Amino acid sequence: MHNFDVIIIGGGASGFFTAINLAMQNPDVRIAILERSNEVLSKVKISGGGRCNVTHACFIPNMLTKYYPRGEKELKGPFHTFCTGDVMEWFSERGVSLKIEEDGRVFPESDNSQTIIDCFLNEAENLHIKVIKQTIVQQLSKEENLWKIETSKETYQAKQVVMATGSNVKIWDLLKTVNHTIVNPVPSLFTFNIKDDRIKDLMGVSTEMVSLKVKDAPLKASGPLLITHWGMSGPAILRLSAWGARELFQKNYQFQLIVNFTNDLVFDEVLDELMQLKQNNPKKTIYKHAHYGLTMRLWHQLVQASGITEAMIWADVPKKQLVKLAEQLTKATFNVNGKSTFKDEFVTAGGIDLKEVNFKTMESKLQDNLYFTGEILNIDAITGGFNFQNAWTTGFLAANAIAAKY
Template sequence: MHNFDVIIVGGGASGFFTAINIAEQKPNLRIAILERGKEVLAKVKISGGGRCNVTHACFIPNVLTKFYPRGEKELKGPFNTFCTGDVMQWFADRNVALKIEDDGRVFPESNNSQTIIDCFLNEANTFNIKVIKQTIVQQITTINEEWQIETSKEKYKTKHLVMATGSNTKIWDLLKTLNHTIITPVPSLFTFNIKDDRINHLMGVTTEMVSLKIKNSNLKATGPLLITHWGLSGPAVLKLSAWGARELFDKSYQFQLLVNWTNDYVFDEVLEELTLNKQNHPKKTVYKQALYGLTNRLWQQLVLAAGINETMIWADVPKKLLVKLTEQLTQTEFYVNGKSTFKDEFVTAGGINLKEVNFKTMESKLFNNLYFTGEILNIDAITGGFNFQNAWTTAYLAANALATKF
């Protein structure tokens, strides 16, 4: 049986971040990372389209927590200890240059996730952190205040165990045997599958700002929208999917989506503006005069959906068709039938019940010397670097708490 001072289960972002931060404070400790796959840091590699969206440039803790549908309350204290600026400084201290893009997302200047991976691997090598791949944890037991981990290859023991496996159903099942409560995981951050003649041939069309609402629900979101070959995506959809993860799961991802292409204009305002436009530009062809910043292709599909043909001028549009066009602009109704994963990234809502974790140390309230970091917890965020920020912060707290025990 192999003995280590600290064993970290999970070779992802929070696992490496925990190990490195412990080792920097206590360089003589024997630390091991157990990774089930052939490669470590796989999620880091694909994040941000292969560029690694390290974090988001929101530097105020109480504002930052607002991006977390689950974990908002619990992360306030942790973010006041280790926040976005601390993460950026951490990488800067290791000669990893980061940049803030216009939308607030933070990436390495290299635009390559390998830069982040190399940083972690170099640090792990510097501190002799043992990385053991293709090791599947099969059983976890505690005997005489020691943790024993049985894997597909070897057995390990340690007094200090960190669970950093992300959304791993098998690990959650093992933790259930230790009487930890698992909030049933459901997908978060997904796109909407829609087949509708109004958008079927508009792949790649984007809008700057729309308002979305789930019909017969309180779920709503605003933001840019992207039309894809399978339906709708973009920040507004991803935000709505994150906040509505459980409710949409309960609906089996079948629901009516209302889209206001004008964002914050209400029905009466739009109808009044269209009526004025009819008075001011009576000879113009409706089909060719895109309004509200919409692309010509999108505008034309909405015009046709309202029953206005390609040659009709504003002067000839009757009141009932103006009403129909207003409806298309402010409350287009789409039937959503299923979801698709956002790029290659898979985030879940669910995990360790947050009431069973001490958020000053990330230690289990049920067991001494058992720690949780990252997405294994019932914490998730909208897209934009926020899920990684949770990983860095919780890993940092766990590492500091562990270092004080030696």
């Protein structure tokens, strides 16, 4: 039997952040991190294409929470305690320079995730945090005042246990044995599979701003759109997939997507503008001049889908065809048939029911001295550094709460 004061299960971002912040406040507390694989911080390594998207430059807590489809309400208090600016200062104090990119994402100046990993590993070593790899947790039980953790190798005991295992189904099942409720996990942040002649040869074409909605559902999103060889991606699609994670799962990812390529103009406004173009440019060829900020290739496809030929000039286009073009521009309907994972940034909606956690301390409301941090909770965000911010904030709060007990 190996005894520690605190055992953190999961050697990822929130696990290390919890351990380091706790050890800084209480150097005498014996802390161990248990990791099932032979490598720690693997998600940190691949994040942001190997650059590690540490957080997002949104410094106002109530605005920051708006990026979380699940967890918005619960994270308001925590973000008032430890937010983006605090994270940036934390890394700066440890010699890690960060930079804010144009889209608000925050990266190490080195553009290398290894900088973040090295920072954590050095801190853990200096603070005498024991990191135990290739150790799979198999059972969790309470014996008097202590937690007993049986693993594939050894048995451990600790007064406090922090669960920082991310979206791990086996650990969720284990937590059911200590009466916790798991909100069923479903994918979030995915792209849409669409086969449609209008976008068939447009791989790599993007639009600055579109509005999307799912037919017969209250799901909407807006932002840039990217056409891929399998369908559609880009920020607008990823937002829709995040907020619609549960509903789209129930639809088995078979639904109709309505795209407004003009973003905020409605059908009547666009039809009026097209009629005006017809009046002002009677001799110009419709096909040759793109409008509404669309690329020429996308404009060509929408024009052809409206029954307008390449040679047609504005003067010769009947109103019926302009009505069709206005429809293609403002409410083009695409059949979605399945989804694809977005890069390596796989995110799951689901996890520990948030009603069972005290968000001042990250402690379980059902079990004393059991804490949850990061993505093991039913919290997820869109891409851009927000999921890491959740890991840092919840880890910081858990560390503070445990430190106060010593």
